Amino acid sequence: VADIPDSSFAVLGLVDKVPSSSGYKLTSIAEQSFAYFWPISRTLLYRELKRLERLGWIAGTPVRQESAPDKRTYDITGSGRRALAHWLGKPTETATTFRSGFLLKLFFGLRMHPPALAALLTDYRRSLEAQRDQLTEIVDRLEGLARARVARLAALHGLRTAQARLAWLDEAEAELREPG
Amino acid sequence: VADIPDSSFAVLGLVDKVPSSSGYKLTSIAEQSFAYFWPISRTLLYRELKRLERLGWIAGTPVRQESAPDKRTYDITGSGRRALAHWLGKPTETATTFRSGFLLKLFFGLRMHPPALAALLTDYRRSLEAQRDQLTEIVDRLEGLARARVARLAALHGLRTAQARLAWLDEAEAELREPG
DNA sequence: CTATCCATGTAACTAGTTACATGATTCT
DNA sequence: AGAATCATGTAACTAGTTACATGGATAG
Numbered sequence: 001v002a003d004i005p006d007s008s009f010a011v012l013g014l015v016d017k018v019p020s021s022s023g024y025k026l027t028s029i030a031e032q033s034f035a036y037f038w039p040i041s042r043t044l045l046y047r048e049l050k051r052l053e054r055l056g057w058i059a060g061t062p063v064r065q066e067s068a069p070d071k072r073t074y075d076i077t078g079s080g081r082r083a084l085a086h087w088l089g090k091p092t093e094t095a096t097t098f099r100s101g102f103l104l105k106l107f108f109g110l111r112m113h114p115p116a117l118a119a120l121l122t123d124y125r126r127s128l129e130a131q132r133d134q135l136t137e138i139v140d141r142l143e144g145l146a147r148a149r150v151a152r153l154a155a156l157h158g159l160r161t162a163q164a165r166l167a168w169l170d171e172a173e174a175e176l177r178e179p180g
Numbered sequence: 181v182a183d184i185p186d187s188s189f190a191v192l193g194l195v196d197k198v199p200s201s202s203g204y205k206l207t208s209i210a211e212q213s214f215a216y217f218w219p220i221s222r223t224l225l226y227r228e229l230k231r232l233e234r235l236g237w238i239a240g241t242p243v244r245q246e247s248a249p250d251k252r253t254y255d256i257t258g259s260g261r262r263a264l265a266h267w268l269g270k271p272t273e274t275a276t277t278f279r280s281g282f283l284l285k286l287f288f289g290l291r292m293h294p295p296a297l298a299a300l301l302t303d304y305r306r307s308l309e310a311q312r313d314q315l316t317e318i319v320d321r322l323e324g325l326a327r328a329r330v331a332r333l334a335a336l337h338g339l340r341t342a343q344a345r346l347a348w349l350d351e352a353e354a355e356l357r358e359p360g
Numbered sequence: 361c362t363a364t365c366c367a368t369g370t371a372a373c374t375a376g377t378t379a380c381a382t383g384a385t386t387c388t
Numbered sequence: 389a390g391a392a393t394c395a396t397g398t399a400a401c402t403a404g405t406t407a408c409a410t411g412g413a414t415a416g
Contacts (some may be wrong), residue, residue: 013288037283069367091303092281101272103217108193123271164344
């Protein structure tokens with residue numbers, strides 16, 4: 001079993017979760033569910049479906065329709081289920097790919113004149129605040145909804161992250177006010 | 181001015197910061213400095229140098245050497261400096277590209293048997309703890325060093341993030357222990 | 361009569377990666 | 389004798405993106 005990207009497993013997991021669905025339907029479900037922490041474009045999703053079928057992890061069935069275009073629906077296979085379980089079981093190497101455009105700018109930004117540096121921090125603050133507000137709204141809305149437990153936890157993960165970074169901004173601004 | 185990726189500006193900023201350097205030297209500096217929040221491979225860096233020179237944002241000069249291979253050194257130009265300033269000035273659209281393999285697994289993981297789910301959370305905790313310890317060490321080491329101010333702030337940014345996520349894990353584990 | 365839903369695809373491109381290749385000098 | 393440093397490149401590949409293309413059915 002070669003090197004398969006996480007996006008493949010995202011699609012595989014979706015097929016498992018929502019059986020006998022078309023690529024079209026899976027796309028819209030992906031957009032409404034894990035797109036927040038794992039966005040995936042429609043074209044890529046279709047490509048992954050082909051790959052998964054080629055691997056024998058899912059099986060497609062052509063479906064005739066009259067009041068809509070014909071479609072192809074997918075279901076997970078036994079080996080697909082095993083592959084999914086294996087992927088879920090192995091630890092995620094998270095930290096590796098963290099990339100921050102803001103930190104990159106800050107890195108070069110110290111050579112900017114002070115007002116420009118201040119603007120950089122302010123922009124970051126604005127964007128974190130917007131994130132925080134949006135996520136707070138989502139977390140509140142999903143409160144108590146049993147079906148949306150993980151979605152709420154995912155939003156909460158983002159919220160806690162945003163809050164921590166806002167706190168960091170206070171630290172950073174204080175630090176940078178001191179003469180260096 | 182078309183659509184230039186942030187990596188180009190990372191290299192441009194580096195050329196500005198460390199003038200008259202070869203690609204080789206820039207590579208090692210990049211690895212020791214902003215690689216933590218903006219990793220870049222050697223081949224890409226060389227390609228970006230070519231692009232930047234084609235854009236007229238940097239100027240290369242061939243340099244003859246005797247006790248080492250000949251090289252080409254780079255310096256930023258006037259328009260390069262303007263382009264860099266412009267990029268630094270415009271706000272970063274952060275939140276867009278956040279991708280979490282852990283959250284993706286959690287999303288599908290609720291269908292796993294409880295011990296597997298517990299293992300998923302534990303793995304994440306371990307990796308966050310490792311990150312936290314590593315970053316704490318870096319932050320402490322850079323304490324007070326005037327030259328390493330931004331580096332320390334970048335590490336602190338990561339540290340605060342890791343701490344917040346560890347706190348989130350406590351919340352999440354409590355939540356998941358409750359019957360859903 | 362216009363927009364949206366259903367449904368799937370191709371084409372062209374970019375950013376980024378790893379593997380392969382070379383070769384003199386200098387330090388241990 | 390062997391490894392590290394300096395120095396640059398090509399080739400082949402993957403993941404992911406946007407733009408372009410089609411067309412019937414139905415709801416407002």
